[in-house]
Amino acid sequence: MSEPVDAVFSALGDPTRRQVLDEIGRRGGATATELAADLPITRQAVAKHLAILSGAGLVGSTRHGRETRYRVTPAPFGEAIDWMTRVGAEWDERLARLQRAAARRASS
């Protein structure tokens, strides 16, 4: 498992941050000012969320003059989804074995 997976999970664990990410995706890219105008949070809060999303690799940014535009970068989603899929499958197998073992004990 690569290091960024837990950062992605942490980043996506906050509902407001998910809203920020959704809004960037919906707009196809946005500045912090545009996001603060559309969402019920301050520009300062937007900047904090953008820093965390950027740190987790979920958004990338490019400067245009004095503005920085953010866009969604989907690669870390894939890693996080891969982790969830793999770990989910592992536990499905383990818990199925546990259930069979318990049923054997219950019937013996």
Added chain:
Amino acid sequence: MQPMSCIKEVLLPVDSDDAWEAVTAPDALEEWLADEVELDLREGGSATFVLPGGEERRAIGEAVHDGERWTFWWWTGDAPGSRVTVELAPAIGGTTVRVTEAPVGPWASAAPLGEPASGLRRVLAAA
């Protein structure tokens, strides 16, 4: 605020005492969790699991609430690991076992894991 995690649940057709044994006794764990289990079941206790396929995982216990819940952290080699909680609850027809696994890493102290991260620091300080 909760970080995302994988949560799975199963109903066992046994009472809670038998279910607790099934999820904590090394010989019972060897029937479903790992091929080989060495386990010191207590806060700060260490464990080794040899998974099917040969992968060896080391673990350390964060908390044990007898009969109800057990939390440990496990990892392979130098890789960042995961925090796993196994919880039991009475149900119609037996006992449900819910397992929650969440990845951890350098972000654990910055992320709002709250009690779990501080629990691990307490455990590591005592070890």
